[in-house]
Amino acid sequence: MGALRDRIDRIAADDRMPWRQWRWAFGAVWLIFLVYPISSLIASDHSVGVKSLGLVFIGAFGLVYVAACILFMNNGPGVDVDTERSRWVFAGVLVALVLALFPILHEATFGLAGFLMAIISFIAPRRLQVAVIIALIVAAWVVPKVLGWSVDFGVVAIMAAIGMTMIAMRAVSERESARAEMHERQRELDAELAVVAERESVARDVHDILGHSLTVISVKTELAGRLVDRDPERAKAEIAEVNALTRAALAEVRTTVGRLRTPDLPSALASAGSALRAAGITADLPDPATVSTPNATLFAWVLRESVTNVVRHSGASSCEVTVTPETLVVRDDGQGSPLLTFGNGLRGLAERVDAAGGRLEVSSDSCGTVVTATMTEEN
Incomplete structure (x- = not known):
């Protein structure tokens, strides 16, 4: 006992x-x-x-x-x-x-x-x-x-009534218990799915930050290596920018993982211009100071990933970026690549845009690639 x-x-x-x-x-x-x-x-x-x-x-x-x-x-x-x-x-x-x-x-x-x-x-x-x-x-x-x-027939009748009542109550109780267990399992599944979604979101953020930053760092270090003998001063400037980019990327990874802040569009435009020029690509970008859109944060992610792909895969000589309150368009004159359409970066970016209430369209052929983010709702 x-x-x-x-x-x-x-x-x-x-x-x-x-x-x-x-x-x-x-x-x-x-x-x-x-x-x-x-x-x-x-x-x-x-x-x-x-x-x-x-x-x-x-x-x-x-x-x-x-x-x-x-x-x-x-x-x-x-x-x-x-x-x-x-x-x-x-x-x-x-x-x-x-x-x-x-x-x-x-x-x-x-x-x-x-x-x-x-x-x-x-x-x-x-x-x-x-x-x-x-x-x-x-x-x-x-x-x-x-x-x-x-x-005593009365006792037998009462026993039969009680017995049937208890059997019925037991059946109802078991159904309620099964329903409660099902709801509990659904809540646990929803919680697990929320964790998975959060992990995927953080993974996309880190991918977008590191993919862009490491691409720029790679391009600038290659350029600095070529200039170290011909133009030491410019090589030093490129290396200084690499150091600054490295520190900024590290800070952004930390804040993104901690969900402390998101990228802003003016900084993304400035960084995109620097990356394109370092890769020898003519950049046609709007003035960061004049850009105004309620979807700035989302467009910053789109711009980063798109410019990263232009630098990595396109072989383009020029890149044009257009920003309106509802759309962002990144257009290059490169050779195009299936990677631009089906790569993990743009796939994750499409999920991000879709979750924000918009759509991401990518067209890529021998005449170049166009990435268009269109918002149907304010972000």
């Missing part, structure tokens, strides 16, 4: 104690049916001592039944092993009290069968519950005949 005492202690320490919820009262209300065996006992011709003993047994039965309702009514079958064992202990005590009352109450003892049906509904699997309820109803009809007692 140590496990049972531990369970009682845990319940007593819980702010949501079953007796405070009053759910147990639904089971305890059936105690009114103890009137039938008590009245039968009082009306019998037993001695006062036997009647007193019978009242003690009936009182103990009622107390054990109420305790079982309080402790176990909040949980269905299939809980931990210690709790399951405790339930069967309670059921065993109730059955023992019923057997002790048989020599005293005779057929009136079946007035306690409804309580056994309720307890078995708390602790047993569905098939065992149905089997026990049917067995009790049959026993209420057969046992009195075998022992020569009178059959």
Whole structure:
């Protein structure tokens, strides 16, 4: 009984104690049916001592039944092993009290069968519950005949009604439990999907930042290597810009992962111009100071990825960027490449634009590539 005492202690320490919820009262209300065996006992011709003993047994039965309702009514079958064992202990005590009352109450003892049906509904699997309820109803009809007692049809009818009610309640309870479990699994799945979406979003951010910054750094370091002998001063300037880009990229990675800030369009335009010129590509860009759009943050991501692809893959000699409040267009005169249409960077960028309520269109052929971001809603 140590496990049972531990369970009682845990319940007593819980702010949501079953007796405070009053759910147990639904089971305890059936105690009114103890009137039938008590009245039968009082009306019998037993001695006062036997009647007193019978009242003690009936009182103990009622107390054990109420305790079982309080402790176990909040949980269905299939809980931990210690709790399951405790339930069967309670059921065993109730059955023992019923057997002790048989020599005293005779057929009136079946007035306690409804309580056994309720307890078995708390602790047993569905098939065992149905089997026990049917067995009790049959026993209420057969046992009195075998022992020569009178059959109380009212008791049999009440037992059948209680049994069917308990079976129906058990079915409804299991359906509700299954529905609750399904909702809980759905909530867990939604939480997992949210985590995955957040990870993908961070991955896109880091890809966009590092892809752009590392491309610019690569181009500038190659240029500095070619200029180191011919034009040392310009080579130093390029290396200084590489250092600045490296520090900026590191800061942006940190803030992006921490969700502290997002890129701004003027800085992205300035960085794009620097990257294009370092790659020997003529840049036709709007003045960062004159650009005004409610979609600046999103367009900054689009511009970064698009210019990175121009520098990496296009082989272009010129690149034009056009910005309006609702659209951003990046057009180059390169050879075009399937990578520009199907690469991971633009695929992730398309997801970002779609999530913001817009669409990303990419066309790439031998005449060049055009990336167009169009917003249908304000970002």
